[in-house]
Amino acid sequence: MKKIVFICTMCLSFAVSSNGQSPFEQRRLQLLEVASVERERGFQTVTAKLLAGRDREYALTMLDSLTSDEAIGGMFYSYSLIGCYLHTRVVLPDSLRKKVRSAYRNRTMYRGDTENHWVTYYTGLYLAAQTWPHQDGTEWFNGKSSSENFQESTEWLNHWIRMSARIGQGEFDSPTYISVFITPMLVLYDFAQDPQMKRKAQMMLDLLFADFAVEHLKGNYAGGHSRDYPEDIVNPLAAPSTFWAWLYFGEPEFAPWSEARFRPRHRGAWEPLFGAVSSYRLPDIIYRIATDRTKPYVQTKTKRVRNIIRFGAEKNPPVFKYTYMTRHYALGSLQGGILQPIQQHTWDVTYASGKPYNTLFTLHPFFSGKELAMFFPEEQKFLSDEVDRYHKVYTNPNKWNSSSPYEQTFQHKNALIVLYNIEQGAIHPHIDGFFPKNLEQRVVDKSGWIFCKAGDTYMAFFPLKPYEWIEEEINWRWRSHELKNGAVVEIGSSTADVSFDRFRKKVSASIPLFKNFEENLTVQYTTRMGDRMKFTFGGERVLNGKHVDFARYRFFDGPYLQSEYKSGIITMLYKGSKRVLDFNEVSITE
Amino acid sequence: MRNHLLASALVVASVFPATVSFARQSTVYASVLSTRLFVVGAPNPSTGLFFQNPPDDTLWRHSGRNNIRAFGLAVHAPSRGQLIYIASGNGAHRTTDGGASWKISTGWNITEVLGVAIDPKNPNNVYLCTAYGMFKTTDGGEHWREMNGGLSARFVSSIVIDHSNSDIVFCSTEDGVYRSDAGGRDWKRTGLNVGGVRILTQHPQLSEILFAGTENHGIFITRNGGTSWEKIEAGLDHQTFYTIAFDPGKPDTMYAGGFATGVYKSVDGGKNWKRTSNGLTNLNVHSIAVNPTNGNQVYAATMWSGIFRSDNAGDTWRNAGLDGSQVWTITIQPF
Numbered sequence: 001m002k003k004i005v006f007i008c009t010m011c012l013s014f015a016v017s018s019n020g021q022s023p024f025e026q027r028r029l030q031l032l033e034v035a036s037v038e039r040e041r042g043f044q045t046v047t048a049k050l051l052a053g054r055d056r057e058y059a060l061t062m063l064d065s066l067t068s069d070e071a072i073g074g075m076f077y078s079y080s081l082i083g084c085y086l087h088t089r090v091v092l093p094d095s096l097r098k099k100v101r102s103a104y105r106n107r108t109m110y111r112g113d114t115e116n117h118w119v120t121y122y123t124g125l126y127l128a129a130q131t132w133p134h135q136d137g138t139e140w141f142n143g144k145s146s147s148e149n150f151q152e153s154t155e156w157l158n159h160w161i162r163m164s165a166r167i168g169q170g171e172f173d174s175p176t177y178i179s180v181f182i183t184p185m186l187v188l189y190d191f192a193q194d195p196q197m198k199r200k201a202q203m204m205l206d207l208l209f210a211d212f213a214v215e216h217l218k219g220n221y222a223g224g225h226s227r228d229y230p231e232d233i234v235n236p237l238a239a240p241s242t243f244w245a246w247l248y249f250g251e252p253e254f255a256p257w258s259e260a261r262f263r264p265r266h267r268g269a270w271e272p273l274f275g276a277v278s279s280y281r282l283p284d285i286i287y288r289i290a291t292d293r294t295k296p297y298v299q300t301k302t303k304r305v306r307n308i309i310r311f312g313a314e315k316n317p318p319v320f321k322y323t324y325m326t327r328h329y330a331l332g333s334l335q336g337g338i339l340q341p342i343q344q345h346t347w348d349v350t351y352a353s354g355k356p357y358n359t360l361f362t363l364h365p366f367f368s369g370k371e372l373a374m375f376f377p378e379e380q381k382f383l384s385d386e387v388d389r390y391h392k393v394y395t396n397p398n399k400w401n402s403s404s405p406y407e408q409t410f411q412h413k414n415a416l417i418v419l420y421n422i423e424q425g426a427i428h429p430h431i432d433g434f435f436p437k438n439l440e441q442r443v444v445d446k447s448g449w450i451f452c453k454a455g456d457t458y459m460a461f462f463p464l465k466p467y468e469w470i471e472e473e474i475n476w477r478w479r480s481h482e483l484k485n486g487a488v489v490e491i492g493s494s495t496a497d498v499s500f501d502r503f504r505k506k507v508s509a510s511i512p513l514f515k516n517f518e519e520n521l522t523v524q525y526t527t528r529m530g531d532r533m534k535f536t537f538g539g540e541r542v543l544n545g546k547h548v549d550f551a552r553y554r555f556f557d558g559p560y561l562q563s564e565y566k567s568g569i570i571t572m573l574y575k576g577s578k579r580v581l582d583f584n585e586v587s588i589t590e
Numbered sequence: 591m592r593n594h595l596l597a598s599a600l601v602v603a604s605v606f607p608a609t610v611s612f613a614r615q616s617t618v619y620a621s622v623l624s625t626r627l628f629v630v631g632a633p634n635p636s637t638g639l640f641f642q643n644p645p646d647d648t649l650w651r652h653s654g655r656n657n658i659r660a661f662g663l664a665v666h667a668p669s670r671g672q673l674i675y676i677a678s679g680n681g682a683h684r685t686t687d688g689g690a691s692w693k694i695s696t697g698w699n700i701t702e703v704l705g706v707a708i709d710p711k712n713p714n715n716v717y718l719c720t721a722y723g724m725f726k727t728t729d730g731g732e733h734w735r736e737m738n739g740g741l742s743a744r745f746v747s748s749i750v751i752d753h754s755n756s757d758i759v760f761c762s763t764e765d766g767v768y769r770s771d772a773g774g775r776d777w778k779r780t781g782l783n784v785g786g787v788r789i790l791t792q793h794p795q796l797s798e799i800l801f802a803g804t805e806n807h808g809i810f811i812t813r814n815g816g817t818s819w820e821k822i823e824a825g826l827d828h829q830t831f832y833t834i835a836f837d838p839g840k841p842d843t844m845y846a847g848g849f850a851t852g853v854y855k856s857v858d859g860g861k862n863w864k865r866t867s868n869g870l871t872n873l874n875v876h877s878i879a880v881n882p883t884n885g886n887q888v889y890a891a892t893m894w895s896g897i898f899r900s901d902n903a904g905d906t907w908r909n910a911g912l913d914g915s916q917v918w919t920i921t922i923q924p925f
Contacts, residue, residue: 071635073657108655111680113702122698141655142680143693156698309702309721310745310764377661377702377721377745378623379788380805381830381849382874382893382916389626 023250024282031247031276034257041066043084044270050088051277060096067099073107075117076180078124083187083274086127104128105139113376115171115306116180119160123184126153127191154197157188161200165207165583166566167316168303168555170340173211175221175228175239179271182208182244186278196586203581203588205280209248210572212241213290214299214561215323215330218352219245219252223323223332226303227343230393230400234434234475235356243272248282249290288574289560293327298413299558302565305339311374320550322411328352328493329457333416335550336408341375342391344403347411347418349491351457357436357474360452360459362487364420365428366404367395397428398477410535412543414496415527417512419486419537431485433461433478441500442476447508450478456494458503462512463487464523486537488512488525503528616883616924618642620650621660621676623918626894639663639676639689640912644887645901650911653689655680661918662705662748666713670925673713675731677703682718684731695731707749709756717774719746719761726774740777741768743785750790754797760816762787767802769816780816788848791834794841801860803831803848811860825863826854835878837885837903845888845904847875853890855904869907870898876917882924891917 021029035048036055041062049059063084066072085092085100092100111121129150137143144152171177182205189201215223221241225233232239243256257269303319319339323332333347348361372387373380384395393399406422420431435442441453452459465482490507497503506528513524521537534542541548555563556570563570568583580589622637638660640650659679666673676683681696682703696703702721709715718725723738724746738744743765752758759770761777767787768777786805793799802810802819808829810819831848844856852867853875867873872895881887888900889910896912897920 108657110657110659111701113659113679137693138691143691152697159698310743377704379832379849379876379893386624 024248027247027250027255028276030255031273034255035270035273035276038270040270042270043080044273047084047087047277048270048273050091056091060093063092063096064099067096067103070107074110075112075121075124077107078104078109078128079120079184079187080124082124082127082131083183083191086131086187086191087274087277101132104132105141107141109141115160115169116177118156120180120184122153122156122160123188125149126157126197127187129153130191130193154194157197158200161204162568162583164204165570165581166555166568167318168301170226170304170306170316172226172301172303172319173215173221173223173321174225174343175232175236175241177227178208178212178221178244179240183271183274186274186280189280190278199586199588200583202280203583203586206283206286206572206579206581206588207570209244209282209286210289210561210570211301211556212244213249213286214556214558215325215332216245216249216251216290217293217325217330217350219249220330220350220352220358221245222325222330222348222350223299224321224334224347225343225345226306226319226340228345228401229343233345233348233361233400234359234436236350236359237356240269240271243269244275245290247272247275249287251291283572283579285572285574285577285579288577289572292574293325295559296324296326296413297559299323299325299556299561300553301557302553302555306341306375308374309377311370318550318553320553324411324413326414326493326495328455328495329491331411331414331416331489331491333409333411333418336404336418338371338374338403338405340403341372342387342394342403343401345401346403346407347409347416349457349459349489351454351459353455353457355436355438355454357438358454360433360435360461362418362431362433362478363400363402364404364407364422364431365397365399365402366406367402367427371403371405397430398432400432400434408535408537410533410541410548412527412531412533413529414491415525415531415533416489417486417523417525417533417535418489419521419523419535420484421521421537422483422485424483426483429483430479430481433487435476435478437475443504445504445508447511449504449508451500451504451507453500458492458494458497458500460490460492460503460507461487462489464512464514464517484518484521486514486517486523488523490527492528616644616881616922617665617671618644618879618881618889618920618922619663619665619674620889620891620897620912620917621663621919622912622915623660624916626914637915638678639674639683642911644881644899645884648911654683654685654692658683661703662719663919663921664706664708664716665921665923666708666710667923667925668710669713671923673708675706675708675716677706677718677720679703682706682716682731686730695727696725696734700725700734704746705748707751707759709751710753711756715756715773717749717751717759717761719749721745724749724761724774724777737770737774738777739775740770740779741765742779747787748789750792750800752797753792753794758797758815760790760792760800762790762802767800767816767819780812780819782810782812782816782819784810788830788832789834791836794836794838796841801834801844801846803834803846805830809834809846809860822860822863824861825856825865827865828854832876833878833891835880835888837880838882839885843880843885843903845878845880845890847878847890849874851875853878853888853904853907866904867907868905869900871895871909872898877920879920879922881922889920889922891920893917 036052038045049055135146192198220236301321304316329351369380372383387394450461464486467480470477492503524534555565570581572579662677672688681694684695705719714730723744725734743763745764750760767780767782784807789803798815828851834846837843842859846854852873854863855866872892874893877891890898898907899910
């Protein structure tokens with residue numbers, strides 16, 4: 001065990017190519033090159049142009065316009081502006097430096113109401129207060145002095161880091177919002193002058209990437225997600241997380257901007273540029289964990305529900321995650337229920353594929369003002385309409401993201417039971433399943449199983465109740481209108497089952513038992529490997545005769561990432577290597 | 591078209607400097623939580639604190655920071671508007687110079703501030719109600735203390751400081767109405783046994799009389815400082831109320847509004863109510879204020895349609911600006 005010297009954490013243990021550059025270095029420079037010729041206005045593209053010495057006048061004009069438009073402000077603006085400024089200030093003219101400074105006086109840097117809002121707000125404020133110290137409140141948008149702002153930012157960042165390393169994030173494992181946690185931590189790591197804060201930023205980056213790595217499959221962020229947009233849920237490789245995977249994990253092999261079908265939309269698209277210009281280097285052990293899928297494994301995690309401000313007994317109840325990773329696919333789930341409003345993604349199977357829409361899942365499209373009012377302070381009778389204005393699909397019966405109090409799961413390795421108990425009178429009284437059209441096979445077997453094949457991944461889906469197929473542009477929508485409902489899912493692969501036909505034969509020999517389901521809401525299923533699962537909605541999860549107790553979940557548990565709940569100590573393991581993040585001591589050991 | 595009107599109104603408002611003196615005969619203050627165009631982190635039209643000086647003044651001028659998710663507000667009348675607090679998502683914004691300068695007086699641990707009340711007898715004592723409980727300062731906002739002892743629900747939506755004895759404070763929560771006889775310490779639940787109380791209002795002269803507007807349970811009255819409450823039924827066809835207002839000069843005249851209610855009016859101290867919404871094109875009313883110097887002039891703040899004004903004690907209404915805005919609170923000060 002040796003203490004790392006942090007200044008020297010250039011962990012370039014990736015293979016070095018013939019031109020002497022590591023693959024990461026090549027990708028980093030490639031990204032810098034592409035972003036430096038991008039015409040889109042943004043702090044990352046300005047940074048790229050100025051650091052690459054390209055389009056300097058255009059870059060300065062963009063920055064001038066970004067600092068002149070007083071309608072722009074807020075938390076995303078704040079951390080991006082200070083990041084751009086600190087990376088490029090040596091090449092900025094005095095006039096622009098003054099404009100950047102005045103932005104923190106003249107604009108509202110609204111703090112927001114989500115975890116990512118606060119991380120971006122306080123990172124921006126911390127670095128701005130550090131950059132312009134000893135100034136009184138008249139020089140700042142919030143009327144506080146530099147020292148007051150610095151102290152408040154320090155306190156909150158410490159609070160967030162302490163909580164995230166012990167009970168988890170509320171906005172956990174989000175393929176979209178991961179960008180607005182990684183990017184501010186990169187900027188904080190690069191520019192915090194306090195060695196303790198710099199080290200904490202590095203440890204949070206390690207934690208965020210390790211958290212992603214254990215559920216990473218060829219560029220996909222697998223497993224359940226606290227928050228994501230429907231477009232990314234049905235097309236996982238189009239999510240912003242794919243860009244980070246490409247830069248740091250080298251997967252997928254294509255560059256995200258080069259493939260129209262996967263190209264990220266504007267949201268989160270160029271944030272990884274701050275990674276390309278950062279001095280942070282991903283520890284080799286995380287890279288290995290992210291890319292080695294030679295052996296299947298189970299990873300469990302404990303996370304937390306976003307702050308509940310009313311209609312709940314507990315502020316941050318735990319979330320229990322279960323993900324089964326293989327080289328061909330990942331099956332992952334949250335326990336179900338309302339864990340995050342609006343954008344929850346409770347379960348799916350995501351498979352490695354060169355094609356888009358490489359996923360299959362079900363949901364109940366729930367919405368309610370009361371659900372939103374659990375988390376937002378505005379009037380509950382207006383919240384659904386307000387959320388619909390910017391999330392567009394919240395009240396839509398066809399939406400592909402949703403939390404629901406009527407949905408619960410029980411997963412064991414490659415098998416999952418998902419049950420629904422929809423209240424009489426519920427607004428959208430149906431459940432939907434996403435089946436991509438580009439599956440190689442989708443066969444309804446006389447046994448009741450629906451079998452699907454996508455490359456090396458074989459999927460079996462057993463609906464408990466009658467259903468219909470609705471053809472849509474990219475998918476078949478599987479829809480069932482029964483209120484007491486559910487499905488059993490079992491996944492196989494060419495590695496585990498040799499062939500699709502053998503998989504079908506094995507699975508179709510096992511029919512789920514759900515006698516008197518209307519009364520007992522109980523399903524029993526024996527997997528093709530012989531494991532016996534029994535699940536009652538609102539009741540027990542039983543595996544091979546033993547009660548499954550969520551209370552025994554660790555913070556992280558799996559072969560590569562381990563931690564006891566609330567310990568603040570996170571251990572990464574890979575073959576003979578080990579890396580320990582000790583948030584109590586603010587230290588990293590290997 | 592609506593968005594265009596909103597943008598025009600706000601552009602007009604924004605050409606005025608934020609340091610305009612509030613000192614006139616009476617000043618109407620409105621806190622705008624949001625507009626139909628609002629998106630977090632995006633370029634946004636102005637929200638926050640607006641004010642105007644009726645009757646001739648038809649413009650709404652803006653003061654303080656834009657886009658702060660402004661909920662409640664409190665103006666310290668004896669200071670003639672020099673001391674104002676805005677309860678906002680960012681914390682409590684405070685000015686001590688009539689809007690020339692503003693400071694967020696709270697730190698990271700106070701957020702989602704829904705309401706604020708200044709002790710009229712000692713403006714150093716200020717209460718905040720938030721989604722996370724009650725807070726109090728006794729030094730004019732320099733330091734804040736959590737004051738949740740005895741509260742069973744932390745989501746607090748309004749505060750009343752008893753005008754006859756400022757040690758007595760009431761607050762409305764998701765678990766009924768609470769009362770403290772010790773300046774915010776040791777809260778005790780009053781006799782109102784319904785969840786989701788959205789607003790509390792005290793009679794301007796008779797301090798033992800308070801009205802409570804609730805989510806889904808109508809309006810209640812207590813005549814003994816909270817010991818017992820009775821539901822008011824006469825004339826009320828709706829159940830969710832966000833605002834109850836007195837005509838300060840004629841307290842038997844009252845107004846109430848809420849979800850899809852329009853404006854209700856009572857002329858017998860709240861015993862009987864009648865709807866009076868002629869000209870009110872949005873029936874979701876979140877706040878009502880009566881001009882203390884002219885009881886005929888009544889303002890109704892709506893969800894998403896800005897502010898409506900009546901010059902005949904509620905008989906007819908017309909839009910008075912800030913169209914497209916979700917106006918959380920409106921108050922009128924007689925100076």
